[in-house]
Amino acid sequence: MKTTYLYQTDEALLALFANKKDTEAIKMLFDRYAHLVFAISFGILKEVHAARLATVHLFINIMDLAERVPITNFKAWLYQITRNHCLAQNNIVLDTADFLVHEKLNSAYLQELEIYKFVQHNPEASNALFEKVQSSNDAENIAELFYTHKKSFKEIALLVGNDEFSIRTILYKYRLHLIQAALEVISHQKLDLHAH
Amino acid sequence: MRIKDTAYIMQPSACLTKQQLNAYVLNVLEPEELNAVEFHLCSCWFCYDAAHALKQFKMDWSAHLDLDKQFIDEHLKMQNEIIADQEVPVVINKTFKNTRSIWTGLLFFLLLVSWLFILYLLNNTYHFY
Numbered sequence: 627m628k629t630t631y632l633y634q635t636d637e638a639l640l641a642l643f644a645n646k647k648d649t650e651a652i653k654m655l656f657d658r659y660a661h662l663v664f665a666i667s668f669g670i671l672k673e674v675h676a677a678r679l680a681t682v683h684l685f686i687n688i689m690d691l692a693e694r695v696p697i698t699n700f701k702a703w704l705y706q707i708t709r710n711h712c713l714a715q716n717n718i719v720l721d722t723a724d725f726l727v728h729e730k731l732n733s734a735y736l737q738e739l740e741i742y743k744f745v746q747h748n749p750e751a752s753n754a755l756f757e758k759v760q761s762s763n764d765a766e767n768i769a770e771l772f773y774t775h776k777k778s779f780k781e782i783a784l785l786v787g788n789d790e791f792s793i794r795t796i797l798y799k800y801r802l803h804l805i806q807a808a809l810e811v812i813s814h815q816k817l818d819l820h821a822h
Numbered sequence: 823m824r825i826k827d828t829a830y831i832m833q834p835s836a837c838l839t840k841q842q843l844n845a846y847v848l849n850v851l852e853p854e855e856l857n858a859v860e861f862h863l864c865s866c867w868f869c870y871d872a873a874h875a876l877k878q879f880k881m882d883w884s885a886h887l888d889l890d891k892q893f894i895d896e897h898l899k900m901q902n903e904i905i906a907d908q909e910v911p912v913v914i915n916k917t918f919k920n921t922r923s924i925w926t927g928l929l930f931f932l933l934l935v936s937w938l939f940i941l942y943l944l945n946n947t948y949h950f951y
């Protein structure tokens with residue numbers, strides 16, 4: 627595999643395949659995500675052979691779709707088609723929400739990128755954000771244990787008397803609150819710029 | 823909250839590799855790498871769903887996560903099927919052409935026989951007169 631491909635974005639690799647029929651680019655994407663696609667497929671189909679086949683067929687379909695479908699965020703799109711493909715194979719009727727996963731994840735990804743750039747350039751605003759985060763004391767303690775003291779989900783679960791799954795959910799929600807607070811600050815700053 | 827580094831919490835991180843996913847499921851990651859993996863799981867639904875699905879069965883998944891060979895095999899198989907599908911109409915055409923030439927030949931043969939028969943009749947008529 628070409629080593630330069632290691633540093634290419636997913637979308638750049640997909641474009642290389644769509645425009646130049648570069649199969650090495652698809653192999654790189656396969657290397658990055660096939661195991662995740664397999665695991666998600668296995669989670670839904672509950673059968674190793676079926677999950678392996680679903681993974682391989684999904685990637686073969688991607689080779690066909692890459693030229694015809696505009697894909698702005700490959701990871702979010704792949705997550706959506708994997709879930710939809712396996713749910714449909716299990717005869718589970720998909721609702722509108724299932725088709726919006728890609729869009730939701732894509733906009734979340736773009737927002738996070740914007741926030742990251744913003745807080746990098748405005749360290750003082752970054753500090754102020756924590757005052758605005760609307761979360762419980764428990765969530766703050768868990769975030770502190772995880773981000774500052776580098777405790778694992780399992781260790782935190784034992785400390786606070788909860789399960790690992792709940793700890794991850796609490797941390798995920800804490801991050802969401804932080805994102806909301808950051809978005810508010812960014813939009814205020816944009817409004818101020820307009821006013822001046 | 824005593825930690826005040828949003829940039830740290832929001833920093834982008836890469837999805838789990840095959841090895842990281844398997845080691846996470848088996849609980850054999852070193853503390854530093856475990857923290858990096860769980861840091862990513864806090865923001866990525868793709869990896870979180872994947873890890874959650876495999877964690878239901880605490881076994882070594884490495885053999886199942888290696889799908890390269892199957893991908894290449896299936897891809898070749900599909901390509902061969904496409905080629906075979908494209909060849910089918912050609913085969914049909916050949917048979918169609920063959921049957922057509924048989925019928926044309928038969929028609930010419932019948933025409934020839936009928937002409938010969940007419941000539942034979944004419945020949946007989948001359949003899950009669």
Ligand SMILES: [Zn+2]
Pocket residue numbers: 836837838862866867868869870
């Ligand atoms: Zn991920």
